[in-house]
Amino acid sequence: MKKPRLVLISPKGPLYRHRGGIFGRGLRYMPQTFPTLAALIPEDVPVELCCYDEGTESINPETLEADLVGMTVITGSAPRAYELAAVFRRRGIPVVLGGPHITLVPDDARPHADAIVQGLAEVSWPKLLRDWQAGNLQMDYHEQPPHTLRSPPPDRSVLPRRKYLTDAVFEATRGCHHSCEFCVSPAAWGRNVWFKPVEHVIEDIRRHGGKRIIFVDLNLISSRTYALELFHALQPLGIKWFGLSTSRIAEDPELLDACARSGCSGLLVGLESIDPAALKDMNKPFNHPEAYAELVQALHRKNIALQGCFVFGNDGESPEVFEKTARFAVEAGIDLPRFAISTPFPGTPLFQRLDKAGRILHRDWGKYDGQHCVFQPLGMTPMEVEQGSERAWKLAYSFSGCARRIRRSPVSLPLALVTNLSYRRYAHHLHKFYTCDWGLARPGLCP
Ligand code: B12
Ligand code: SF4
Missing domain, CATH: 3.40.50.280 (Cobalamin-binding domain)
Incomplete structure (x- = not known):
């Protein structure tokens, strides 16, 4: 049948x-x-x-x-x-x-x-x-699973491998125990963290056989004990991996050392802002801009590259923030800087605060993509924030910015080249998405 x-x-x-x-x-x-x-x-x-x-x-x-x-x-x-x-x-x-x-x-x-x-x-x-x-x-x-996720290993054969850069993508944990005001994770899943048994994760990686892998976990070091166990178990595999962490990893030499020995080659860290007041407002007090350059050096000493993410549109910012942040990112030696516009995803405390103040401009969810300004910023227009963010991308990914980073990068030359050029392409295509009203019912119109 x-x-x-x-x-x-x-x-x-x-x-x-x-x-x-x-x-x-x-x-x-x-x-x-x-x-x-x-x-x-x-x-x-x-x-x-x-x-x-x-x-x-x-x-x-x-x-x-x-x-x-x-x-x-x-x-x-x-x-x-x-x-x-x-x-x-x-x-x-x-x-x-x-x-x-x-x-x-x-x-x-x-x-x-x-x-x-x-x-x-x-x-x-x-x-x-x-x-x-x-x-x-x-x-x-709406049934929540137990905090130890003993589910069967993901079946990656259901998507065509050739359409992606890689299918060597893994997950060890889900969720994060922090409560940053803008973040979807605590708003959607609470400040809960779910863990896959370390032996399941290792078995999945072994079976896949990939030697360069990506972890999609939002914060791999949410539990120090689990992270140490995972890092020690990864070490014998001889792989290289990329994943997400918070800046706190640099404050913990034992954890950073275990992370490096496990094969970590790159970490994505939400640096968010170079202004301590903005970080306090977004409930991310553990980020210290004065220590960002030291964070880069600490990671580089362990041959780990840093993808540092910043957001614009925070209260208290003026139009100088874009160039200032992009220059800072280049000078600090951040290997792959990324810039987004603060996005009040519905259901987050940020959305609630802005909505209460009448600052949410629309609920056109298609534009809630991290690159459109969907709220009324203080002291700037939404367009100034979008244009400023685009300038920051272009400045950071100018040829001289790329060259400077590639020279200092701890990752291999081909990888540093591919990633920098991909983001340069991203930077130079962004304008198409601002000038175009992306019509769902009008496929093919833009851009
Ligand atoms: C891969 C990824 C992407 C991919 C593809 C995402 C997609 N689906 O389109 C790309 C690179 C394109 C991407 C882009 C962006 N992403 Co993204 N991304 C991820 C990431 C890192 C991994 C997703 C994943 O594989 N998770 C593992 C699986 C197992 O978990 P899951 O998807 O949550 O699924 C579980 C449940 O949610 C549920 N479930 C999910 N879907 C469904 C469907 C059905 C039918 C059922 C029954 C159950 C179910 O079941 C699963 C098992 O429990 C997540 C973070 C994360 N770790 O989840 C962010 C995440 C999804 N992304 C996010 C964001 C913010 C973005 C960007 C805006 C970032 C940016 N500034 O560029 C863009 C938006 C692009 C756009 N479309 O406009 C947010 C979501 C925000 C939101 N409110 O929706 C997340 C949660 C990260 C975060 N905390 O901020 N992303
Ligand atoms: S540390 Fe990262 S994942 Fe955790 S709540 Fe903050 S932004 Fe979200």
Whole structure:
């Protein structure tokens, strides 16, 4: 008998989409959402599974065959998810929505779905699939899994490897115990952290066989004890890895040493601002701008490159902040500086504060992508913030800025070249996304 067809879709957003998007293949690694959901499908629910990432390929919802559609939704892709959902539901195909945006604002999503999954899906997803098979799909699924995630290893074969820079993408933890005002993680999942048993993570990496891997964990050092255990277990594998941490790693020589010995080659750290007052406002008091240059040196001494992320549009900033921050990033030797515009994702304390003050300009979620200014800044216009952010990108990724970084970078020359040139391309394409009103119903118009 023919198995029912389960289709999973990651909808496109203005910046992240096949054709015309800004994330070239050089910046795309395989997200773990579908490999994780695929591995969670219970054996007693036989399905033919098809996964589509609209960031890498185009789909036609009018003709796509499906018996059940599931979509993963981040805020920037919510309008497209709702648009697709309307087409599938008109065709009589039930739609399930899950992911960060659905967890942050479930009321926003319910009218567009037959079922929504809030939070982690390790328990809810198998339950939902069994309900669906029994013809008893519910509207709300919200069961939280235990803090030790003993789920089966992700099935990376469900997405086409060739469409990504790499599929050597892993996850050891989920969540973060800090509470930065703007961050989606504490708002969506609470200040909870889930851990995969270290031996499961190691087994997954061994089985994959990749020697250069990426961890997507939001803060790998959320638990020092777990991080030390993981780093010690990674060491014998002889791999190189890239991941995310906070600046606090530099304050802990034992942890930093274990991290370096485990093969860490690069860390993405949210530096956010060079202004201590802005950091205090965003509840990130453990970042110390006066110590950022020392952070770079401490990491470089261990052959670890730093991808340092800054946000603009914070209260108290003036138009000089853009050049000042970009110059600071180049002079401090940050290997890959990144700039975003502070984004009040719905459901976060930042959104609530700005909304209360009447400073949210619109709820056009498609523009909640970290590169559009969707709120009224203090002392600048939204356009000044967007243009200033673009200037910061261009300044940091000028040829001289790139050359200076590449000379000092602890990573290999080809890698430093590829990453710098990919971000240079990003910097020089950003303007297209500001001048264009990205029309969902008007594909092909922009840019
Ligand atoms: C890979 C990734 C990307 C990829 C692709 C994302 C995508 N889906 O489009 C790229 C590089 C394109 C990207 C871009 C951005 N991203 Co991003 N990204 C990630 C990252 C690092 C990993 C995702 C992942 O693999 N997670 C592991 C899987 C297993 O977890 P999960 O996706 O949450 O899925 C679980 C549950 O949520 C649930 N679930 C999720 N979807 C579904 C769907 C169904 C049907 C069901 C049943 C369950 C379910 O089940 C899973 C198992 O429990 C996450 C952080 C993270 N660690 O999660 C951020 C994250 C998703 N990104 C985020 C942000 C802010 C951005 C950017 C704005 C950053 C920027 N300034 O450029 C852009 C936006 C681009 C756009 N579309 O406009 C935020 C989400 C914000 C929000 N409100 O939606 C996150 C959470 C990081 C953070 N804390 O800020 N990102
Ligand atoms: S440290 Fe990072 S992941 Fe943790 S709450 Fe702050 S911004 Fe979010």
